[in-house]
Structure formats: structure tokens, C-alpha cells
Amino acid sequence: MTSLAIAANGLRKSYGDKVVLDGVDLAVPEGTIFSLLGPNGAGKTTAVKILSTLVTADGGQARIAGHDLAAQARAVRAAIGVTGQFSAVDNLITGEENMLLMADLHHLPRSEGRRVAAELLERFDLVEAARKPASTYSGGMRRRLDIAMTLVGGPRVIFLDEPTTGLDPRSRHTMWQIIRELVTGGTTVFLTTQYLEEADELADRIAVLHDGRIAAEGSAEELKRLVPGGHVRLRFTDPAAYRRAAAALGEATGDDASLTLRIASDGSQRELRSILDWLDSAGIEAEELTVHTPDLDDVFFALTGGAPAADQPKEAVR
Numbered sequence: 001m002t003s004l005a006i007a008a009n010g011l012r013k014s015y016g017d018k019v020v021l022d023g024v025d026l027a028v029p030e031g032t033i034f035s036l037l038g039p040n041g042a043g044k045t046t047a048v049k050i051l052s053t054l055v056t057a058d059g060g061q062a063r064i065a066g067h068d069l070a071a072q073a074r075a076v077r078a079a080i081g082v083t084g085q086f087s088a089v090d091n092l093i094t095g096e097e098n099m100l101l102m103a104d105l106h107h108l109p110r111s112e113g114r115r116v117a118a119e120l121l122e123r124f125d126l127v128e129a130a131r132k133p134a135s136t137y138s139g140g141m142r143r144r145l146d147i148a149m150t151l152v153g154g155p156r157v158i159f160l161d162e163p164t165t166g167l168d169p170r171s172r173h174t175m176w177q178i179i180r181e182l183v184t185g186g187t188t189v190f191l192t193t194q195y196l197e198e199a200d201e202l203a204d205r206i207a208v209l210h211d212g213r214i215a216a217e218g219s220a221e222e223l224k225r226l227v228p229g230g231h232v233r234l235r236f237t238d239p240a241a242y243r244r245a246a247a248a249l250g251e252a253t254g255d256d257a258s259l260t261l262r263i264a265s266d267g268s269q270r271e272l273r274s275i276l277d278w279l280d281s282a283g284i285e286a287e288e289l290t291v292h293t294p295d296l297d298d299v300f301f302a303l304t305g306g307a308p309a310a311d312q313p314k315e316a317v318r
């Protein structure tokens, strides 16, 4: 049986009369990436602060890496690393000095500290910048240094609070690669993000935080199955072909202006084949066939009651 790196029950937190967390349960198996997804102000950072012992919950319990959050806070702190909005990087000193300072904080012997720092600077592609002040680093370099510093203590659970917010696409992809590599060594990653795409890319399991509660939880695929919205779209250039298809396909919704038909479908090979077979046998030629499968945007907006996602085809098959 896989054990849980994070197990939380009924976490509550209010600031004044604002309820931020209203009974949050979490179960994160060891060696996996878990993503807590939510819009600005949903309470993601508050959850990270509670689970990393920085803030005390008003109610509920949690065990992190097997240690009770309230009774064994020191053991929890020794087992975790936290990076994110509250970066530990000191701008006035170099990247290497930041690393060595971290090694000192973890009471590593000097030679061991140097070895670990060099290894991590190399791993995070910071060797060239190592002797430069951190103030000269780009946003992506600073995040990499931040994570490298967190790894000095060999944490079993890492909290990454919005690790890619504000990064350009290239740095974001580098960060994703780093996060994936973290779990291959057995580390557990608890990631908060506002980016659905990021959760979809990285997370084994995703929880959507809304109104202080977990509105839904599951793998990206499981969450996508929660919302309807999958369809196939046929676009015609010949109005006569469009009308014939519309008349024959009773269940399709038509848009006369764009000569487009929309047919509810799960996008499976079987359903696509039957649509194509039907078109062939009726001698109707569609200009274009596109498949729209629900994505995390659809899930997120369905759960949080926002505006529906732009109705864009995600995958063209012909």
C-alpha cells in the first residue's frame, strides 16, 4: 500500500470574518505530484502555509511525511521544503553563497555543504551564474536557485507555491521539467497553481479549491469526465451539403452563418468512425472535421461558476 505524504482532514482557517479554508481534506500519496488549483485569493497559499507549519490552522488535523502537524512541527519542518511566493533567496549575496548558507542552516559539514551546493548548482544550470549576486538573476534563474536551496536539506515533501507565475514560456517549461525530475527520486510535490494547463501537464491528482472547499478532486482525466461538452464539429463550404447533413443528422446543432454542425460526442475513435462512415455513405463531403474534448478549463469554469471557456476546437483530425 502506498503511504500518504500528506493527509489532512477538515482544515479550517479564517482571517477576521473571512473564511478562507472551510474544511479541506487532502490525501497525497508519496512520490506523486498533487496540484491545488484555484483562482487568485482562493486560499492556496494559506493551505501551503498551514501544511508547512508557517501558520496555525483554526481547526482540523494533518500529517506530513508521517508527522503530526501540530504535535511534531519540528519533525515536519525537517521533512519538507517550501518555495514560492515567499522566496528564501538573499539578493545581496551570490547564488553559491545562498546555497552554502542553506547548507550551514542544515548543519552540513563544510566539505559536504560545498559538494551538495556544487551538485545542485550544476543540476539547475546555475554554474555560470554561481558567483554573481542573486540580484542580477532573471525570474527563472531565481526560481531555480530557490528550488536548489530547498533541496539542500533533502526534503521528502516539497511545497511549490505558484512556481511558474510570471515566468516566460521557456522558463516555465524548464521549471516543469525540474518538477517532473523531483518526483523520480521519490519526492512528493505539492504544487499550487492558477494555471489549468500546468496542473494538467504535471499533476497525478488535482484538487480544485473553491469557496474554501475542495470542489472536485481527481486525475486530470477524471475531472474532465465530470463535465459534458465534448463534441465533433463539421464545417462545410457547400451550403447544399450543409443543409443535407443538417437534415439527416437530427441531433446536430447547426450554425447557418458559418455552415457548421456540432454533434455531441466523446471524441472516441468509434464515434468518429461512425460519423465519417455516415458522411461517406451519404456522399457528403465536409470541408473540415474537428474534435473538441472538454479540458480542465471547462471543468474549472463548471465548478467555480465562471464564464464558459472559449469554444475552441482542441484537436483537428482532418
Ligand SMILES: Nc1ncnc2c1ncn2[C@@H]1O[C@H](COP(=O)(O)OP(=O)(O)OP(=O)(O)O)[C@@H](O)[C@H]1O
Pocket: 015, 020, 038, 039, 040, 041, 042, 043, 044, 045, 046, 047, 194
Ligand atoms: N495574514 C492575512 N490576514 C488577512 N487576510 C489574509 C491573510 N492571508 C491571506 N488572507 C486572505 O485570505 C484569502 C486567501 O489568500 P491566499 O493568499 O491563501 O490565496 P491564494 O489562493 O494563494 O491566492 P493568490 O493566487 O493570489 O496567491 C485572501 O482573500 C487573502 O486576502
